[in-house]
Amino acid sequence: MKKKIVIIGGGPAGLAASIAAKDAGIDDVLIIERGEHLGGILLQCIHNGFGLHTFKEELTGPEYAARYIEIAREKNVEAYLNTMVIDISRDKVVTCMSADKGIFTIEAESIILTMGCRERPRGALNTPGYRPAGIYSAGTAQKFVNIEGKLPGKEVVILGSGDIGLIMARRMTLEGAKVKAVAEIMPYSGGLKRNIVQCLDDFGIPLKLSTTVIDISGKDRVESVTLAQVDEKSRPIPGTEEIVPCDTLLLSCGLLPENELSTQMGVELSPVTGGPKVNESLETNIPGVFAAGNVLHVHDLVDYVSAEASQAGKYAALYVKALEAEKDDNLTENSESSVNAKSYAVTTGIGVRYTVPVSINPDRMDDLLTVRFRVANVYKNPEICVYFGDECIMRRKKLICSPGEMEQVILKKADMNKLKSGDAVKICLENV
Amino acid sequence: MKNVDVLIVGAGVIGCSIAREMSRYELNIAVVDKASDVCEGTSKANSGIVHSGYDAKPGTNKAKFNVLGSKMMEKLSAELDFPYKRNGSMVLCFNKEDESKLLELKQRGEENGVEGIRILSGDEARRLEPELSDAVVSALYAPTGAIVCPFGLTIAMAENAAVNGVSFYLNTEVKAITKNDTGFLIETLCNGSEAEEITAKILINAAGVFADTLHNMVCEDKINITARKGEYCLYDKKVGNMVKSTIFQLPGAYGKGVLVTPTVHGNLLMGPTASDTPDKEEVSTTGEGLDSVQSTGGKSILSVPAKSVITSFAGLRAHSDKGDFILEESSVAGFFDAAGIESPGLSAAPAIGEYMAKLAAEKLGASLKTDFVHTRKGIPNMALASMEERQKLIKENTLYARVVCRCELVTEGEIVAAIKRPVGATTLDGIKRRTRAGMGRCQSGFCSPTTVDILARELGVSVKDITKHGKGSELVDDHK
Numbered sequence: 001m002k003k004k005i006v007i008i009g010g011g012p013a014g015l016a017a018s019i020a021a022k023d024a025g026i027d028d029v030l031i032i033e034r035g036e037h038l039g040g041i042l043l044q045c046i047h048n049g050f051g052l053h054t055f056k057e058e059l060t061g062p063e064y065a066a067r068y069i070e071i072a073r074e075k076n077v078e079a080y081l082n083t084m085v086i087d088i089s090r091d092k093v094v095t096c097m098s099a100d101k102g103i104f105t106i107e108a109e110s111i112i113l114t115m116g117c118r119e120r121p122r123g124a125l126n127t128p129g130y131r132p133a134g135i136y137s138a139g140t141a142q143k144f145v146n147i148e149g150k151l152p153g154k155e156v157v158i159l160g161s162g163d164i165g166l167i168m169a170r171r172m173t174l175e176g177a178k179v180k181a182v183a184e185i186m187p188y189s190g191g192l193k194r195n196i197v198q199c200l201d202d203f204g205i206p207l208k209l210s211t212t213v214i215d216i217s218g219k220d221r222v223e224s225v226t227l228a229q230v231d232e233k234s235r236p237i238p239g240t241e242e243i244v245p246c247d248t249l250l251l252s253c254g255l256l257p258e259n260e261l262s263t264q265m266g267v268e269l270s271p272v273t274g275g276p277k278v279n280e281s282l283e284t285n286i287p288g289v290f291a292a293g294n295v296l297h298v299h300d301l302v303d304y305v306s307a308e309a310s311q312a313g314k315y316a317a318l319y320v321k322a323l324e325a326e327k328d329d330n331l332t333e334n335s336e337s338s339v340n341a342k343s344y345a346v347t348t349g350i351g352v353r354y355t356v357p358v359s360i361n362p363d364r365m366d367d368l369l370t371v372r373f374r375v376a377n378v379y380k381n382p383e384i385c386v387y388f389g390d391e392c393i394m395r396r397k398k399l400i401c402s403p404g405e406m407e408q409v410i411l412k413k414a415d416m417n418k419l420k421s422g423d424a425v426k427i428c429l430e431n432v
Numbered sequence: 433m434k435n436v437d438v439l440i441v442g443a444g445v446i447g448c449s450i451a452r453e454m455s456r457y458e459l460n461i462a463v464v465d466k467a468s469d470v471c472e473g474t475s476k477a478n479s480g481i482v483h484s485g486y487d488a489k490p491g492t493n494k495a496k497f498n499v500l501g502s503k504m505m506e507k508l509s510a511e512l513d514f515p516y517k518r519n520g521s522m523v524l525c526f527n528k529e530d531e532s533k534l535l536e537l538k539q540r541g542e543e544n545g546v547e548g549i550r551i552l553s554g555d556e557a558r559r560l561e562p563e564l565s566d567a568v569v570s571a572l573y574a575p576t577g578a579i580v581c582p583f584g585l586t587i588a589m590a591e592n593a594a595v596n597g598v599s600f601y602l603n604t605e606v607k608a609i610t611k612n613d614t615g616f617l618i619e620t621l622c623n624g625s626e627a628e629e630i631t632a633k634i635l636i637n638a639a640g641v642f643a644d645t646l647h648n649m650v651c652e653d654k655i656n657i658t659a660r661k662g663e664y665c666l667y668d669k670k671v672g673n674m675v676k677s678t679i680f681q682l683p684g685a686y687g688k689g690v691l692v693t694p695t696v697h698g699n700l701l702m703g704p705t706a707s708d709t710p711d712k713e714e715v716s717t718t719g720e721g722l723d724s725v726q727s728t729g730g731k732s733i734l735s736v737p738a739k740s741v742i743t744s745f746a747g748l749r750a751h752s753d754k755g756d757f758i759l760e761e762s763s764v765a766g767f768f769d770a771a772g773i774e775s776p777g778l779s780a781a782p783a784i785g786e787y788m789a790k791l792a793a794e795k796l797g798a799s800l801k802t803d804f805v806h807t808r809k810g811i812p813n814m815a816l817a818s819m820e821e822r823q824k825l826i827k828e829n830t831l832y833a834r835v836v837c838r839c840e841l842v843t844e845g846e847i848v849a850a851i852k853r854p855v856g857a858t859t860l861d862g863i864k865r866r867t868r869a870g871m872g873r874c875q876s877g878f879c880s881p882t883t884v885d886i887l888a889r890e891l892g893v894s895v896k897d898i899t900k901h902g903k904g905s906e907l908v909d910d911h912k
Binding site: 034082084086095097098099100102103118119121122123124126128129130131132133134136137139140143144147148149150151152153154214215216217219220221236 | 665666713715716717718719721722739741742743744745819822823826827830831833834835838841860873874875876877878880881885895896899900901902903904905906907908909910
């Protein structure tokens with residue numbers, strides 16, 4: 001089987017990418033989704049707050065997904081559900097598995113990676129103690145409660161103040177459980193400010209910063225956890241231990257982009273984001289393979305996932321069209337304009353952990369290019385600066401920047417001619 | 433009241449090995465265990481190593497059964513279809529003064545009948561294992577060292593025993609034993625509440641860390657088993673090929689030493705620590721323990737992939753005061769001990785099973801069956817299957833196309849098979865040990881809700897009755 005664009009994963013990123021690819025004039029677009037439905041993790045996010053940027057209203061996760069599914073359906077985007085991609089080769093042959101088709105392969109001209117992310121497990125934290133029932137990642141608990149209609153526990157401690165943990169603190173409370181504390185090892189929360197207010201403060205749930213779980217008790221089911229404050233190097237401080245009786249420990253300690261398939265096919269990853277290194281077109285080191293959404297870097301808002309994935313869909317379409325044009329030109333040797341064009345590295349300075357993209361080719365960028373990044377700490381009154389070489393070309397004051405919220409700068413194509421050969425585009429914070 | 437010829441107490445690797453070997457005879461055999469599954473104690477949390485046998489003192493049961501068991505393991509893995517790999521092992525020496533100890537070990541190995549062992553220089557060792565520390569000055573290399581899946585081995589033997597007529601009574605705790613004219617009357621408690629009596633002509637004690645409790649219920653000459661805890665760190669498959677062979681440290685160089693080894697499933701494992709614990713169910717890990725695993729084990733290799741830890745766990749070894757395996761008929765006729773089985777117990781298990789079965793069968797004058805089924809085929813494994821095999825499995829049963837655990841590529845077909853097999857899985861951990869669902873890098877975050885649903889459906893019970901590892905470890909409750 002041959003397809004022009006194959007999209008791996010039918011969550012918010014895959015849906016937006018498919019629609020954009022159709023809009024850009026490629027009709028032969030296929031989404032492969034391992035679940036029973038399109039929509040991805042949004043389907044279990046039954047709280048509201050989605051779509052403020054995209055639709056100017058507050059939707060629940062399933063509603064937000066439904067809007068995109070509706071559009072994709074109107075545009076006749078093809079989707080294989082209950083289909084697992086088990087391998088992608090470097091030359092873009094996708095091997096899939098499903099009950100009705102068995103094992104089958106698809107030859108793609110372009111691939112968009114939109115597999116999303118997964119939660120960091122307890123093991124990654126190496127938390128000591130017993131291994132009883134009652135320890136769940138926040139997302140697992142969310143699936144039990146919102147999809148299965150089951151309650152994972154009645155007395156809960158949450159480790160990590162990522163957004164899913166905060167959302168689950170509220171959800172568990174609404175479902176009748178008692179959430180005793182949310183412990184966060186960092187001196188700041190990894191979640192959105194609005195979630196801290198709406199999910200913890202409004203319900204009187206204490207957020208214990210610079211605090212972690214140092215022991216888990218209970219042979220069969222969790223009976224208590226021991227919390228302790230940590231010093232600036234995240235080491236527990238003796239004498240600060242507090243035993244909190246509970247039957248459940250939820251973990252919300254970060255999300256990891258899910259790039260097993262990408263790695264298998266030879267896509268180069270950033271050690272900081274765990275996602276592919278991409279250029280201005282959201283294209284990976286393998287030409288014609290694009291990435292967007294949480295598989296690329298973990299986002300805070302789904303609206304940004306959709307916006308980013310739309311770009312990936314458009315660029316994938318342009319790639320396929322260029323391939324076709326090449327074929328039409330009978331493979332003449334003069335289609336090298338993009339290869340010869342100059343690419344500039346995007347680098348990080350003080351306070352900036354990473355950027356997406358990591359390189360820009362001005363010839364291939366739109367009039368405006370959004371560079372997304374996260375900061376390394378909580379900064380009050382910082383200035384977000386963009387340098388071309390030594391020259392500061394943009395400076396923007398912010399009241400506050402925190403690691404839990406994604407930041408962005410928008411570069412203008414018209415400015416890019418200020419870049420000199422050998423320059424890098426540097427994003428950094430000043431006044432910090 | 434149940435009446436059997438032979439009752440084996442303990443469904444760990446030793447109990448299951450004895451059960452499988454005894455099932456060759458015309459006997460009525462049962463195995464009881466207080467846990468909800470086979471392989472729930474020491475057998476589930478250990479190094480998974482088949483030692484070649486240079487470590488134990490010549491003349492001891494440990495030495496004898498280790499070497500015998502190690503030689504049996506490969507053939508057994510083919511017969512019973514469980515993961516086994518002969519990867520070789522090395523004992524590292526970090527300074528010149530200790531090299532005499534390495535030689536001692538080599539001599540001991542030769543005396544024990546271990547084949548092919550030789551001393552390597554530091555550079556030779558590093559050529560075989562490029563990630564070895566620069567501090568290694570020499571090493572003892574044993575090509576017969578191997579690794580095995582301890583769950584796979586135990587479950588395979590249990591299933592094969594069941595196919596050959598052995599009954600397994602799980603969630604069944606032995607409370608009291610009375611010796612009478614015909615044998616023993618055993619009072620048990622099932623599921624924590626139902627009293628049930630079993631009579632047996634012969635009783636075999638394979639109760640692991642609780643073997644002393646069982647022995648001392650019957651025998652005047654008391655034994656004492658200490659639970660010795662070992663903590664481990666398990667690493668992601670992406671660092672699983674850091675070393676090819678199992679890397680030990682010379683005992684004494686840095687305390688008892690911590691091993692670094694690949695597992696048969698391609699992860700990297702480091703451990704164990706050693707500390708005695710009075711509570712024989714105390715399998716909690718500690719901050720100090722996990723730190724010590726990584727710092728001590730780390731001396732063997734260039735760098736510890738600390739960021740790639742996917743889980744940590746602790747297991748208990750059953751250490752007898754006698755310092756050796758106790759494999760004999762006790763002072764009470766008909767009561768046999770297979771006790772004090774600490775390392776190299778896993779390696780020795782096939783040989784211990786054979787030996788104990790023969791002892792007990794002779795006692796009963798039992799004859800061999802003519803229809804013994806000596807092979808067993810494992811659950812299909814989609815992750816390892818070829819594309820053609822996968823295609824075939826899906827064609828036969830579409831559940832093999834439904835991926836439940838994506839980290840380890842485990843399908844609903846495999847999970848259902850694990851439940852439906854003899855001595856099938858009834859718990860989340862039971863599924864994990866039989867199929868690896870939940871054993872990957874996300875540690876069951878993604879698959880556990882689905883696995884719980886499948887268990888409830890196949891067992892015909894409510895989701896709230898599904899447990900992690902037996903009564904008391906229920907996972908979820910209904911909404912009010």
